[in-house]
Amino acid sequence: MFVLGLQGSPRKKGNSVYLLNRFLAECENKGARTRVIHMDGLDIQPCRELVVCEKKGFCPIKDDMEPRIYGLIRKADVVVLASPVFFYNVSAQAKILIDRCQMFWGRRYKMRLADPDAGSRQGVLLAVGASGGKKLFDGVNLTAHYFFDAISARFAESLTYKKVEAAGAVASVPGVDQDIRQAVDRVMDAVLNNPSLVFVSEKDACRSQMAAAYAKMAAQGSIRILSAGIDPAGEIHGATQDFLADQGVDIKYRQPRALDDLMAEEFKKRSPSQVICMTSDTAAVPVPGVETQFWDIDPAQKDTSVALLAEEIHDRVDALISDLQSRYQSG
Ligand SMILES: Cc1cc2nc3c(=O)[nH]c(=O)nc-3n(C[C@H](O)[C@H](O)[C@H](O)COP(=O)(O)O)c2cc1C
Numbered sequence: 001m002f003v004l005g006l007q008g009s010p011r012k013k014g015n016s017v018y019l020l021n022r023f024l025a026e027c028e029n030k031g032a033r034t035r036v037i038h039m040d041g042l043d044i045q046p047c048r049e050l051v052v053c054e055k056k057g058f059c060p061i062k063d064d065m066e067p068r069i070y071g072l073i074r075k076a077d078v079v080v081l082a083s084p085v086f087f088y089n090v091s092a093q094a095k096i097l098i099d100r101c102q103m104f105w106g107r108r109y110k111m112r113l114a115d116p117d118a119g120s121r122q123g124v125l126l127a128v129g130a131s132g133g134k135k136l137f138d139g140v141n142l143t144a145h146y147f148f149d150a151i152s153a154r155f156a157e158s159l160t161y162k163k164v165e166a167a168g169a170v171a172s173v174p175g176v177d178q179d180i181r182q183a184v185d186r187v188m189d190a191v192l193n194n195p196s197l198v199f200v201s202e203k204d205a206c207r208s209q210m211a212a213a214y215a216k217m218a219a220q221g222s223i224r225i226l227s228a229g230i231d232p233a234g235e236i237h238g239a240t241q242d243f244l245a246d247q248g249v250d251i252k253y254r255q256p257r258a259l260d261d262l263m264a265e266e267f268k269k270r271s272p273s274q275v276i277c278m279t280s281d282t283a284a285v286p287v288p289g290v291e292t293q294f295w296d297i298d299p300a301q302k303d304t305s306v307a308l309l310a311e312e313i314h315d316r317v318d319a320l321i322s323d324l325q326s327r328y329q330s331g
Pocket residue numbers: 009010011013014015016017083084085086087088089128129130131132136164165166167168
């Protein structure tokens with residue numbers, strides 16, 4: 001599980017940093033990998049409303065967003081936005097990044113491309129302000145709501161603290177550490193308590209990516225779904241990406257992943273519930289000790305088009321997901 005922290009305060013020892021570091025440390029205790037982006041000081045230019053993203057699905061501004069931060073947001077299971085209240089909204093540093101996520105909004109709402117992780121990605125807001133007004137966090141919460149929607153994340157948690165001004169003072173607010181621990185439990189348990197399914201192919205560039213995308217769309221967050229390759233390619237097969245985009249499925253910014261890395265990073269504490277192996281070597285069980293199905297869908301051995309391959313994978317995936325859902329629901 002990958003948790004991405006977006007830190008919006010310019011103060012390196014400030015309250016937002018404290019909250020975010022505590023949150024991420026708890027996530028790591030529960031087995032997640034984490035990464036922090038301190039937005040202050042990065043080369044992120046404001047959105048210029050060029051509307052290229054709404055028509056073509058990418059932002060032409062060349063800076064730290066493309067492809068680095070966009071890729072991290074797409075990869076994240078949980079995105080944590082931490083910001084001070086500046087004039088009743090998030091800081092300017094955070095707002096610039098949020099505005100640039102109009103690119104995801106354009107892909108989702110103008111180009112009608114669905115992120116397969118929309119059913120499982122979660123968004124968390126951590127915010128602090130100096131005053132005590134009733135409406136102090138209204139602006140921040142509203143902006144976070146629409147930000148999380150644009151990046152296809154469910155707004156899962158909002159922890160906000162009033163009357164906090166001096167750098168680091170939030171550490172002394174009674175109950176803050178407990179709030180964070182409980183929020184992390186809810187966020188992580190929503191993912192880790194689900195059964196998990198791993199699609200394995202040779203390169204993780206076509207079949208397993210396609211299968212994982214279809215499976216995520218079918219399972220809608222009820223099953224944790226990942227893909228990996230024995231010897232991963234550098235990037236996803238272009239024809240696969242284009243084919244899925246024509247079907248309204250958005251896998252841009254995803255990367256093939258090595259099975260060894262995936263096992264070390266995602267399954268340190270418990271094994272996947274099931275593996276679907278699509279490699280040509282049907283004798284080798286990729287993850288010993290885990291229930292494995294072998295799917296004979298090897299394009300190298302078949303004279304087949306992407307469309308036929310996709311149709312076969314889609315049918316098998318739909319049957320698999322409904323089978324798994326009824327198995328796991330019935331206990
Ligand atoms: C430019 C600026 C604008 C601010 N606007 C507000 C505000 O509208 N309401 C408020 O309660 N606090 C406001 N504050 C105070 C900060 O929200 C507060 O000091 C917070 O604890 C800073 O968090 P940090 O340590 O993570 O930077 C503002 C501070 C600055 C520097």
